[in-house]
Amino acid sequence: xxxxxxxxxxxxxxxxxxxxxxxxxxxxxxxxxxxxxxxxxxxxxxxxxxxxxxxxxxxxxxxxxxxxxxxxxxxxxxxxxxxxxxxxxxxxxxxxxxxxxxxxxxxxxxxxxxxxxxxxxxxxxxxxxxxxxxxxxxxxxxxxxxxxxxxxxxxxxxxxxxxxxxxxxxxxxxxxxxxxxxxxxxxxxxxxxxxxxxxxxxxxxxxxxxxxxxxxxxxxxxxxxxxxxxxxxxxxxxxxxxxxxxxxxxxxxxxxxxxxxxxxxxxxxxxxxxxxxxxxxxxxxxxxxxxxxxxxxxxxxxxxxxxxxxxxxxxxxxxxxxxxxxxxxxxxxxxxxxxxxxxxxxxxxxxxxxxxxxxxxxxxxxxxxxxxxxxxxxxxxxxxxxxxxxxxxxxxxxxxxxxxxxxxxxxxxxxxxxxxxxxxxxxxxxxxxxxxxxxxxxxxxxxxxxxxxxxxxxxxxxxxxxxxxxxxxxxxxxxx
Amino acid sequence: xxxxxxxxxxxxxxxxxxxxxxxxxxxxxxxxxx
Numbered sequence: 001x002x003x004x005x006x007x008x009x010x011x012x013x014x015x016x017x018x019x020x021x022x023x024x025x026x027x028x029x030x031x032x033x034x035x036x037x038x039x040x041x042x043x044x045x046x047x048x049x050x051x052x053x054x055x056x057x058x059x060x061x062x063x064x065x066x067x068x069x070x071x072x073x074x075x076x077x078x079x080x081x082x083x084x085x086x087x088x089x090x091x092x093x094x095x096x097x098x099x100x101x102x103x104x105x106x107x108x109x110x111x112x113x114x115x116x117x118x119x120x121x122x123x124x125x126x127x128x129x130x131x132x133x134x135x136x137x138x139x140x141x142x143x144x145x146x147x148x149x150x151x152x153x154x155x156x157x158x159x160x161x162x163x164x165x166x167x168x169x170x171x172x173x174x175x176x177x178x179x180x181x182x183x184x185x186x187x188x189x190x191x192x193x194x195x196x197x198x199x200x201x202x203x204x205x206x207x208x209x210x211x212x213x214x215x216x217x218x219x220x221x222x223x224x225x226x227x228x229x230x231x232x233x234x235x236x237x238x239x240x241x242x243x244x245x246x247x248x249x250x251x252x253x254x255x256x257x258x259x260x261x262x263x264x265x266x267x268x269x270x271x272x273x274x275x276x277x278x279x280x281x282x283x284x285x286x287x288x289x290x291x292x293x294x295x296x297x298x299x300x301x302x303x304x305x306x307x308x309x310x311x312x313x314x315x316x317x318x319x320x321x322x323x324x325x326x327x328x329x330x331x332x333x334x335x336x337x338x339x340x341x342x343x344x345x346x347x348x349x350x351x352x353x354x355x356x357x358x359x360x361x362x363x364x365x366x367x368x369x370x371x372x373x374x375x376x377x378x379x380x381x382x383x384x385x386x387x388x389x390x391x392x393x394x395x396x397x398x399x400x401x402x403x404x405x406x407x408x409x410x411x412x413x414x415x416x417x418x419x420x421x422x423x424x425x426x427x428x429x430x431x432x433x434x435x436x437x438x439x440x441x442x443x444x445x446x447x448x449x450x451x452x453x454x455x456x457x458x459x460x461x462x463x464x465x466x467x468x469x470x471x472x473x474x475x476x477x478x479x480x
Numbered sequence: 481x482x483x484x485x486x487x488x489x490x491x492x493x494x495x496x497x498x499x500x501x502x503x504x505x506x507x508x509x510x511x512x513x514x
Contacts, residue, residue: 081487085495092499096506220484233487271503278499282492289488 003306003315004159007331012324016159019197019332020174023190023339027178030185037373040183041112041351042263045103047188049269053276055191055344056260057091057284058198060251062341063151063334065288066198071311073292074302077223077230080292082244084285090248091257091281095274098252099261101422103270106262113348114255114414115356117262121421122429129429130356132436133414137255137352140409141345142384143402146392148342150399152335153392159331165393171335172389175343179385180378184263187343194336195280201318201330202287208321209294222297230296243457250407250459253415256344259351291317346388350381405444405458412439412462420470431474439466 007013038044047055065084073080102117109120115133122129153168160167178186213219220231229235236244251257264270295313302308305316318330354377359365368376391399413436420427420435442465446458 078484078487081491085491088495089498092495092502096502100506220481231481231484233483271506275499275503279496282495286488286492 003312003319004331006319006324006327007159009324009327012328012331015325015328016332019329019336022193023178023186024174024181026189026193027181027186030182030189033185034181034183034374036370037354037377038112039185040374040377041347041355042259043184043188045107045263046265047185047260047263049264049266049273050276051188051192052260052264052270053095053273054195054280055188056095056257056273057277057281058191058195058337058340059187059260059344060087060091060254060257060341061198061284061337062148063338065284066202066314066334066337067311069285069288070292070295070314071309073289074296074310074313075292076236077227077296078233078289078293079236079241079244080289081233081286082236082241083247084281084289086245086248087251088248088278088281088285090251092274092278094252094257095261095270095277098258098418098422099264099270099273100267102258102418103261103264103267105422107267111262113351113355114258114418115352116360118417118421118432119360122427122432124429127361128433129436130360132433134352134356134361136409136413136436136440137348139402140406141255141349141352142388142391143399144406145342145345145349145384145388146395146399147403147406148338148345149389149392150396152338152342155334155338168389168392171339172385172392175339175346176382176385179343179346179381183377183381184259184347187340187347188260188263190343191340194333194340195284197329197333197336199280199283199287201314201326201333202284202291204326205314205317205330206287206290206294209291209298209317212321213294213297219294219297222300223293226296226300230293239455242460243455246457246460246463247407249415249463250411251415252418253411253413254407255348255410255414256341258414258418259344259348288314342388346381346385349384349388350377353384354380405440405447408443408447408457408459408462409440411459412443412466413437415439416463416466416470420467420474424470424474426474426478427470428474428477430477431470431472434473435466435470438469439463442466 106117111117115130118129152171153164156167157164223230291314295317302310305312318327417432417435439462443458443462446461451458
């Protein structure tokens with residue numbers, strides 16, 4: 001069974017291609033807004049609250065939500081809600097309690113990146129924070145982008161029956177064109193379009209599925225008859241539930257998510273963005289869980305799925321139930337989800353290269369004209385995109401190894417340090433550097449050696465140790 | 481069934497209601513969080 005068979009339908013194929021090429025159109029439309037480097041990397045701090053809300057929740061999710069969470073609900077039942085409840089709650093608070101302060105302070109310091117902000121906040125003239133932070137971002141986020149490209153290319157290659165390298169080149173080219181044209185603004189508006197496409201599938205699907213199966217109670221009864229644990233949300237055990245909720249600890253440390261808050265036109269509007277973003281996050285998250293549950297009730301045997309992979313349940317159901325328009329849109333939506341994370345992360349990598357490494361470390365902050373900065377920024381987007389694509393093609397094993405640590409590593413390294421920098425006045429530069437290094441190391445070591453033994457998700461100890469390192473580092477270096 | 485309804489319907493509603501509450505509560509302290 002090939003879940004992409006129905007793309008041979010001309011209507012489905014046209015809709016699918018439309019979702020792939022629409023972002024390029026957005027790139028051309030947003031081109032005229034690119035006048036400075038600030039426009040290119042944070043939309044000139046002039047983004048609308050709806051765009052910020054939807055962009056923040058859409059770029060944070062990737063294909064993990066539509067494929068991973070629905071697959072998890074298929075396998076583990078209602079307990080999958082804990083995997084979405086944690087990050088949704090964290091991001092709800094984040095918009096208001098991290099976003100607002102960060103937006104105000106980054107405007108005061110004229111910071112374009114997270115590292116820019118941390119350096120200014122701690123008056124780090126030796127640029128230790130910037131150097132350590134840039135290394136962490138370069139490793140984890142470049143691997144992240146490359147992994148997204150690999151995932152997208154593999155799916156595109158199967159869908160269109162073309163070689164993986166062609167699919168990789170095509171998806172990379174698509175992303176790079178609109179990024180070079182419209183920078184952050186194009187990326188953010190494309191996130192909004194993708195959030196709408198994603199939610200269409202994630203809302204229509206459960207409603208349609210529930211009607212088809214005969215109602216909610218029929219679905220629950222069917223699941224209970226298969227395995228009573230599927231309808232017990234606490235059957236996973238405390239350790240797993242805490243681990244799932246702990247995914248949320250990673251959100252404040254994702255540079256591609258927090259940069260959204262920095263881009264809003266008025267920091268107080270983040271309050272409303274929080275409501276909009278939370279609503280969208282809840283509908284998407286629970287939609288994905290419902291799809292997994294419905295899928296299990298309809299196809300109880302995982303062996304009936306292609307390659308017995310539960311993560312394909314969303315695609316299998318859409319291929320079986322929907323007409324060509326919705327099917328084309330849903331398949332396009334998967335790529336949309338993958339690319340909306342890839343482009344946001346690529347922009348973080350590019351901004352780190354241009355702003356943190358080139359301008360501040362290599363050029364030592366010497367003045368460069370806005371036109372030249374914009375040109376360099378565009379060139380660096382192309383360079384980092386190509387780098388990620390080459391990594392995606394040549395070093396897939398390394399990428400997937402690095403990506404295992406990426407969400408946790410970034411969460412522990414930047415989440416704790418960001419929160420302390422905003423809320424604890426005694427925080428020092430040494431504390432921040434200690435926190436970033438400790439967080440990254442604990443995540444890697446725990447994941448490698450203690451995760452299986454303790455069954456504790458590495459982000460929880462990583463986050464706590466990084467926090468302790470910030471506190472001790474700061475207290476011991478108060479004279480800095 | 482109670483637990484299922486709790487996590488599939490009550491929990492998401494609770495999160496959305498909390499976001500509205502946060503919206504109003506954070507508004508009161510407007511300008512004080514710098």
